[in-house]
Amino acid sequence: MPLLSVTxxxxxxxxxxxxYRAVDGVSFSVERGETLGIVGESGSGKSVTCxxxxxxxxQPPGRIVSGTAMFDGVDLLHCTPKQARSIRGKRVAMIxxxxxxxxxxxLRVSEQIIEPLLxxxxxxxxxxxxxxxxxxxxxxxxxxxxxxxxxPHEFSGGMRQRVMIAMALITKPELLIADEPTxxxxxxxxxxxxxxxxxxxxxxxxAVVFITHDLGVVSxxxxxxxxxxxxxxxxxxxxxxxxxxxSHPYTRALQRSIPALQSKGxxxxxxxxxxxxxxxxxxxxxxxxxxEFAAERCTASxxxxxxxxxxxxxxCLRVQAGEL
Amino acid sequence: MSDPILQLTDVKTHFPIERGFFFKxxxxxxxxxxxxxxxxxxxxxxxxxxxxxxxxSTLARTILQLVPTTGxxxxxxxxxxxxxxARELLAARRDLQMVFxxxxxxxxxxxxxxxxxxxxxxxxxxxxxSEIPARVAALMSTxxxxxxxxxxxPHEFSGGQRQRIAxxRALALEPKVIVADEPVSALDVSIQAQILNLxxxxxxxxxxxxxxxxxxxxxxxxxxxxxxxxxLGKIVELGLAADxxxxxRHPYTRALVSAIPTxxxxxxxxxxxxxxxxxxPSPINPPAGCAFHPRCxxxxxxxxxxxxxxxxxxxxxxxxxIRLRDLP
Numbered sequence: 327m328p329l330l331s332v333t334x335x336x337x338x339x340x341x342x343x344x345x346y347r348a349v350d351g352v353s354f355s356v357e358r359g360e361t362l363g364i365v366g367e368s369g370s371g372k373s374v375t376c377x378x379x380x381x382x383x384x385q386p387p388g389r390i391v392s393g394t395a396m397f398d399g400v401d402l403l404h405c406t407p408k409q410a411r412s413i414r415g416k417r418v419a420m421i422x423x424x425x426x427x428x429x430x431x432x433l434r435v436s437e438q439i440i441e442p443l444l445x446x447x448x449x450x451x452x453x454x455x456x457x458x459x460x461x462x463x464x465x466x467x468x469x470x471x472x473x474x475x476x477x478p479h480e481f482s483g484g485m486r487q488r489v490m491i492a493m494a495l496i497t498k499p500e501l502l503i504a505d506e507p508t509x510x511x512x513x514x515x516x517x518x519x520x521x522x523x524x525x526x527x528x529x530x531x532x533a534v535v536f537i538t539h540d541l542g543v544v545s546x547x548x549x550x551x552x553x554x555x556x557x558x559x560x561x562x563x564x565x566x567x568x569x570x571x572x573s574h575p576y577t578r579a580l581q582r583s584i585p586a587l588q589s590k591g592x593x594x595x596x597x598x599x600x601x602x603x604x605x606x607x608x609x610x611x612x613x614x615x616x617x618e619f620a621a622e623r624c625t626a627s628x629x630x631x632x633x634x635x636x637x638x639x640x641x642c643l644r645v646q647a648g649e650l
Numbered sequence: 651m652s653d654p655i656l657q658l659t660d661v662k663t664h665f666p667i668e669r670g671f672f673f674k675x676x677x678x679x680x681x682x683x684x685x686x687x688x689x690x691x692x693x694x695x696x697x698x699x700x701x702x703x704x705x706x707s708t709l710a711r712t713i714l715q716l717v718p719t720t721g722x723x724x725x726x727x728x729x730x731x732x733x734x735x736a737r738e739l740l741a742a743r744r745d746l747q748m749v750f751x752x753x754x755x756x757x758x759x760x761x762x763x764x765x766x767x768x769x770x771x772x773x774x775x776x777x778x779x780s781e782i783p784a785r786v787a788a789l790m791s792t793x794x795x796x797x798x799x800x801x802x803x804p805h806e807f808s809g810g811q812r813q814r815i816a817x818x819r820a821l822a823l824e825p826k827v828i829v830a831d832e833p834v835s836a837l838d839v840s841i842q843a844q845i846l847n848l849x850x851x852x853x854x855x856x857x858x859x860x861x862x863x864x865x866x867x868x869x870x871x872x873x874x875x876x877x878x879x880x881x882l883g884k885i886v887e888l889g890l891a892a893d894x895x896x897x898x899r900h901p902y903t904r905a906l907v908s909a910i911p912t913x914x915x916x917x918x919x920x921x922x923x924x925x926x927x928x929x930x931p932s933p934i935n936p937p938a939g940c941a942f943h944p945r946c947x948x949x950x951x952x953x954x955x956x957x958x959x960x961x962x963x964x965x966x967x968x969x970x971x972i973r974l975r976d977l978p
Contacts, residue, residue: 515929
């Protein structure tokens with residue numbers, strides 16, 4: 327049984343300007359100990375998917391219209407608040423993109439790191455602090471005994487991200503959701519943080535869901551990748567297959583537009599047009615209007631994910647029909 | 651290709667740190683740019699890379715004289731901008747324009763596209779007022795925007811389109827040099843490719859000189875002819891883009907290149923990554939000698955003595971490392 331299995335998740339936002347279908351029918355599962363990458367451009371619904379699972383969607387305007395998220399036998403979307411609280415922050419933890427805004431600037435980091443322990447475990451402050459100190463050392467903060475009493479602004483960006491990781495991992499979660507944790511960091515610091523996440527994952531044996539828009543980060547870290555577009559998953563495969571034999575036209579186009587994979591000076595491939603407006607009803611495949619292979623029936627019905635091989639599925643009618 | 655259009659000699663931009671409200675005390679100096687020598691040739695694309703805080707944006711602003719230089723000269727087409735008066739600078743900026751990182755912040759939300767693009771034309775009296783609409787329309791088509799959007803406001807456009815407006819604004823005066831400070835960092839991959847293609851195409855067509863600042867090395871390698879790598883206010887390596895990024899020499903460039911994740915799982919899993927310890931040091935109190943020595947795997951006692959000069963390494967490359975000959 328997978329650790330987390332999400333079925334037909336739909337999260338919509340009801341605003342004055344219409345209904346934004348940020349996530350519109352997403353199903354996936356995460357096995358124990360696995361690293362799943364979710365990639366997509368901004369607005370593709372990758373963050374909203376994870377926020378929905380964590381119960382972080384502001385309601386209203388947001389509403390989880392349908393779907394279940396089974397975590398070890400408990401539906402996170404429909405369980406009692408008490409049940410949800412016993413899982414969130416303990417067995418499922420999350421780290422965010424911007425460590426400046428996701429740590430409380432008024433509290434010393436020691437207070438913030440021990441908070442999940444005090445809530446979820448029957449532990450004294452003194453013991454909690456000892457564990458927090460050990461955790462800070464584990465995430466590579468030098469001189470942790472002194473710096474545990476610092477405020478967030480006294481740390482650099484990379485160090486703050488380490489503090490946040492320490493905070494998320496202190497309860498030894500089984501699943502870590504990482505929402506673009508390295509996007510705001512420099513490449514050399516990004517490399518440090520990615521190494522740290524890999525190391526901690528091995529030590530704790532946890533599963534990681536890694537959200538990013540950077541295909542490069544995914545290739546080194548993830549076992550499996552799913553690509554999102556306009557609130558739906560368009561392709562999912564193990565990392566090697568996704569990079570070497572992508573089959574959905576959007577995945578292929580995305581890879582062709584990365585400068586690193588192109589010969590120098592050559593014109594980069596560009597996807598014409600813009601991502602669709604998710605507040606409008608999209609008939610058929612959301613990518614059809616930008617797709618070079620689009621045919622008439624692409625706009626007629628919404629393509630579902632269909633397996634190409636046991637570990638690889640994608641949602642393109644024409645690929646499924648064997649035309650491409 | 652060989653004639654220099656922009657020459658920086660020993661450029662320094664320092665910011666004082668002051669404490670106190672009534673009696674300001676000078677307590678330190680941030681050496682954001684500290685002794686840069688750089689010659690940019692006509693028609694070339696020069697990439698400028700480095701981590702945040704290394705001074706690349708300050709260097710860009712210094713070139714345009716948006717911040718006063720502390721020392722050194724910035725010579726554009728034979729005239730020294732650092733000593734120019736405000737009036738002379740205004741005239742010089744006709745040849746020197748900038749594109750900023752965040753297209754959400756760099757366009758005035760209360761100005762239509764037309765007003766934004768017409769302003770430089772009117773300020774510099776480039777053409778009679780009656781010709782301005784036609785010029786604006788032409789500019790918009792140059793950057794791939796339909797002229798019918800002329801009366802729209804920035805919020806009606808997407809990030810990529812806004813960046814096109816910002817580029818059109820920079821092109822309005824037909825400048826010779828454009829400084830683009832992270833023009834694609836705020837954009838998604840597919841939109842980034844569109845803007846990179848546009849910039850590459852425009853520099854070729856209009857024989858523009860482009861100084862392209864970015865922290866993404868693969869983007870820089872793609873668009874630049876030459877690359878300068880900065881660390882803590884100094885250039886540590888300068889050379890042809892493909893050379894510097896495919897065969898970096900300076901220990902810092904090596905670490906930087908090895909830190910970029912490549913979108914190829916096979917390479918990514920097998921390669922040895924150099925993970926630098928620690929954060930970049932503070933420019934308020936940089937380490938003595940070579941600023942990189944505390945994080946460098948090859949550092950020796952002598953590295954702590956004096957800042958290393960740029961040493962020629964082959965015909966087209968310069969590296970600031972005294973141990974260059976001993977490096978593997």
